[in-house]
Amino acid sequence: MSESLSDALIAKLDSREAVMGVVGLGYVGLPLCLAAAARGLAVLGFDIDEEKPRRIAAGDSYLKHIASADLAAATGSGRFTATCDFARLSEPDILVICVPTPLSRHQEPDLSFVRNTARAIAETLRPGQLVVLESTSYPGTTDEVVRPILEASGLACGTDFFLAFSPEREDPGNAAFTTASIPKVVGADDAASRAAATAFYAAVVEQVVPTSSTRAAEATKLTENIFRSVNIALMNELKTIFEPMDVDIWEVIEAAKTKPFGFMPFYPGPGLGGHCIPIDPFYLSWKAREFDMRTRFIELAGEINSSMPHRVVNRMALAMDQRLNKGLNGARILVLGAAYKKNVDDMRESSALKIMVLLEARGAVVDYHDPHVPGIPRTREHPQLAGRSSVPWARGLAGQYDACLIVTDHDCVDYAGLLEDAQLVVDTRNVCRRSGADGDNLVLA
Structure with a gap:
C-alpha cells in the first residue's frame, strides 16, 4: 500500500496537481510558500496569527526581505492562499511544519509549538499525506516526538502516511541565495517517505540532498550552525x-x-x-x-x-x-x-x-x-x-x-x-x- 500511495503522491507532484500546506508563515514558511508557488504548486498556508492571512491576501508583505510585489504575484496567480482554519489541514497532500523551536529559560528545548502542530495535523491526517518537519531540533525529534503523535491517529508511518525532516536553510537578506537555489537536505526513516519527500523538494528547489534518516538530517542542521x-x-x-x-x-x-x-x-x-x-x-x-x-x-x-x-x-x-x-x-x-x-x-x-x-x-x-x-x-x-x-x-x-x-x-x-x-x-x-x-x-x- 505504501508504494502505491507514495507513487500516487509523486505522480501528483510531477503533474503539479499536488497541494502543499505550510504551517507557520514566518521567516521560514513564507519564503517556502513563494518558492513552491513559483514552481507551479498550489500552496495553502496556515498560521495562528489572523493578521498574516489577511496581509497575504492583500499582497502586503510583513517581512522586510520579502517584496510585496513577489507576494502579490503568488496570491494573484491563485496558487497561494492562507488561512487560520486548521480544520483544513486535510486538504494539502504535503504538510510542512515551520514553527518556532525556542529554548526555555533553563536552556532546554521548547517543542510545544511542534507538538501542538503535530496534534492538529493528527486530527485530520489522511492516507497518502506527507508530513515534513523543518523546525530545527535535536536528533530524534521527528522520530521520537512527531511520529508518535501522528500515529496516534491510527495511521502507520511509512505505510499510510509519510514523514521526513528537512532543515531550513534560510538566510534573510542574502540576495545571493534564495529558497529555491539553496540545496535541500532531506532525511526519512523509510524508503517510501524518503522517495516522497525527495520528489516533493525536487519540485520546489534546484538540488535535493537525501540522507539515510531523519536523525542524520537533524544533525546536519545542528552541525552547520555549531560550526x-x-x-x-x-x-x-x-x-x-x-x-x-x-x-x-x-x-x-x-x-x-x-x-x-x-x-x-x-x-x-x-x-x-x-x-x-x-x-x-x-x-x-x-x-x-x-x-x-x-x-x-x-x-x-x-x-x-x-x-x-x-x-x-x-x-x-x-x-x-x-x-x-x-x-x-x-x-x-x-x-x-x-x-x-x-x-x-x-x-x-x-x-x-x-x-x-x-x-x-x-x-x-x-x-x-x-x-x-x-x-x-x-x-x-x-x-x-x-x-x-x-x-x-x-x-x-x-x-x-x-x-x-x-x-x-x-x-x-x-x-x-x-x-x-x-x-x-x-x-x-x-x-x-x-x-x-x-x-x-x-x-x-
Whole structure:
C-alpha cells in the first residue's frame, strides 16, 4: 500500500496537481510558500496569527526581505492562499511544519509549538499525506516526538502516511541565495517517505540532498550552525587576545583570507543573534546529556559569544573614560542597529537588546536608530524595551549624544556623516572603515 500511495503522491507532484500546506508563515514558511508557488504548486498556508492571512491576501508583505510585489504575484496567480482554519489541514497532500523551536529559560528545548502542530495535523491526517518537519531540533525529534503523535491517529508511518525532516536553510537578506537555489537536505526513516519527500523538494528547489534518516538530517542542521558558532567564538576570543598586543583582528582576517586553502573567514561581533546560532547548539548539548556526554567545545563557544555584549559595554565605558573623561552614568548613548544582522528587520535574539539593557543598568540614557526596526516588540528576555521607537536619522543627530555605538551594520546608514557629527563612535562591526569612513573619534570594539 505504501508504494502505491507514495507513487500516487509523486505522480501528483510531477503533474503539479499536488497541494502543499505550510504551517507557520514566518521567516521560514513564507519564503517556502513563494518558492513552491513559483514552481507551479498550489500552496495553502496556515498560521495562528489572523493578521498574516489577511496581509497575504492583500499582497502586503510583513517581512522586510520579502517584496510585496513577489507576494502579490503568488496570491494573484491563485496558487497561494492562507488561512487560520486548521480544520483544513486535510486538504494539502504535503504538510510542512515551520514553527518556532525556542529554548526555555533553563536552556532546554521548547517543542510545544511542534507538538501542538503535530496534534492538529493528527486530527485530520489522511492516507497518502506527507508530513515534513523543518523546525530545527535535536536528533530524534521527528522520530521520537512527531511520529508518535501522528500515529496516534491510527495511521502507520511509512505505510499510510509519510514523514521526513528537512532543515531550513534560510538566510534573510542574502540576495545571493534564495529558497529555491539553496540545496535541500532531506532525511526519512523509510524508503517510501524518503522517495516522497525527495520528489516533493525536487519540485520546489534546484538540488535535493537525501540522507539515510531523519536523525542524520537533524544533525546536519545542528552541525552547520555549531560550526559557525565555534568559529565566530574563536574570532571573538582572538580579538580579545590581539587587542592588548595592538593587533587589529580585522586586518588579520583580511590578510588570512587571501590564503586560497585551509582558511575560511569568520568575523567577531557584539554577540550572536537570530534564531539559529544562539539557540541550535544548545539542542545538541541538551540531547548529549541523555547519553552522559558533555559538549565542551560547544558550551565554551556559547560562553564566549554570550559574553560579548558585556565586553562591548565595558569597551565603551573605557573609551568614554579615555576619550571624553566621562562615565556611562548619566551619559546619552545612541545605539545604531537593533536587528540581529544588517539589512533585515529580524530582531530574534538580537544582541542589541542585551547591550541596551546593560547600558541602562549602568546609568546611561539610551536611544536607538534602526531604519528597519521602527519599534521594539515585546520579547521574553527584555520586556522593558517593548514599545521603544527608533529615533529618526538626520545630519547632526549623532552630535546630540555623548557617544554612538554601532551594533548592526546596515548599509543605508551614513557612516561618514556619523563620524563627522559624533563626539565618539564605538564600532563593533568595523563598518565605518569598510565603508571608507575613519576618524580620531572612532574606536573599534
